[in-house]
Amino acid sequence: MIKKLRIMIGTNKKNILALTFIFSSLLVLASTQFPPWDVPVEANDLENPITVDKKNLDAGKAFFDLSCKACHGATGLGDGAVPSGDFTTKAFTGQTDGAIFWKIQQGRGLMPSFKAVQETSLWQAITYIRTLAAPQEIVAMKNATIVIEFDESNSKKLITAKVYETLENGEQAPAKEVKVNFFIKRYFADMLIGGSNNYTDDNGSVSISFPEGVPGKEGKLQVMAKLDDSGFNPAGLTEEVAWGVEKAAYWNDDRQLWKNNDFVPLWLLISFFGVIGGILIAILYVLLQVVKIRKLGVGR
Numbered sequence: 218m219i220k221k222l223r224i225m226i227g228t229n230k231k232n233i234l235a236l237t238f239i240f241s242s243l244l245v246l247a248s249t250q251f252p253p254w255d256v257p258v259e260a261n262d263l264e265n266p267i268t269v270d271k272k273n274l275d276a277g278k279a280f281f282d283l284s285c286k287a288c289h290g291a292t293g294l295g296d297g298a299v300p301s302g303d304f305t306t307k308a309f310t311g312q313t314d315g316a317i318f319w320k321i322q323q324g325r326g327l328m329p330s331f332k333a334v335q336e337t338s339l340w341q342a343i344t345y346i347r348t349l350a351a352p353q354e355i356v357a358m359k360n361a362t363i364v365i366e367f368d369e370s371n372s373k374k375l376i377t378a379k380v381y382e383t384l385e386n387g388e389q390a391p392a393k394e395v396k397v398n399f400f401i402k403r404y405f406a407d408m409l410i411g412g413s414n415n416y417t418d419d420n421g422s423v424s425i426s427f428p429e430g431v432p433g434k435e436g437k438l439q440v441m442a443k444l445d446d447s448g449f450n451p452a453g454l455t456e457e458v459a460w461g462v463e464k465a466a467y468w469n470d471d472r473q474l475w476k477n478n479d480f481v482p483l484w485l486l487i488s489f490f491g492v493i494g495g496i497l498i499a500i501l502y503v504l505l506q507v508v509k510i511r512k513l514g515v516g517r
């Protein structure tokens with residue numbers, strides 16, 4: 218192996234010098250990976266128009282996870298598929314939101330240009346990226362009280378969840394801007410109702426309209442309100458409501474195979490045993506042929 222290499226490169230001093238040169242320049246390139254950007258002054262002064270709140274941070278994270286995470290890494294350390302710089306360094310956090318915005322729109326090298334993306338999404342992503350550098354707070358569990366109310370007075374069915382947080386002095390205060398997802402309990406996967414973008418208001422209250430015609434045993438449904446915030450305990454509540462419809466009776470509802478045989482219609486029985494019989498006959502026929510072949514002595 219080494220002999221082969223020697224033959225390829227030769228023991229020529231010039232070649233070895235050239236190789237050393239190439240390797241060292243690669244090393245230098247790697248260390249000055251990201252030269253500074255030329256951000257225009259106007260871009261630098263551009264202000265982030267959105268407010269820092271949970272809704273925007275959630276949206277920013279969703280967008281980051283979808284469009285940026287692959288390269289920049291889940292925590293913005295630049296450790297994704299493409300080396301892309303660290304979002305938690307002083308050099309990065311020291312710049313204005315406007316400068317970051319400009320860079321994202323501009324792109325450079327392997328960093329794509331995001332000019333085609335809605336500006337709000339970019340600002341939300343920037344707001345989220347800023348939190349990656351902040352030291353993670355240790356979140357203490359907050360005691361929550363959840364109440365679910367069902368209201369049918371206005372011909373429309375409304376579910377309201379109210380979330381209260383127990384303060385240190387034991388008082389209850391409305392928990393604002395908590396994301397709440399509503400589900401109807403189902404055997405395999407719970408059914409999300411009212412979309413996935415519901416937040417409590419200043420009174421800690423959030424309402425969604427209830428879908429019509431959901432089947433349930435005797436019309437009864439288990440409705441869950443789940444807090445999408447791991448800082449609360451408990452994180453959800455389930456209540457029963459009779460807003461469903463009795464399971465629809467299909468034309469063959471009590472005539473299915475796994476039900477009592479008495480109800481199986483004749484045509485179904487005939488076709489079922491017909492198929493089984495057909496298969497048995499086919500197998501018997503093949504066996505018969507094999508026996509015939511043996512008798513004839515073919516293959517001996």
Ligand code: HEC
Binds near residue numbers: 321
């Ligand atoms: C295909 C990989 C890739 C994707 C996807 C990507 N980036 Fe980048 N990003 C890079 C690379 C590589 C650089 C370094 C470019 C340079 O400095 O030449 C970079 C640089 C940046 C910078 C400049 C960092 C600095 O030092 O100021 C920002 C800001 C940035 N990306 C944000 C984003 C955001 C936000 C998204 C998602 C909307 C995103 N990037 C998606 C690869 C990517």
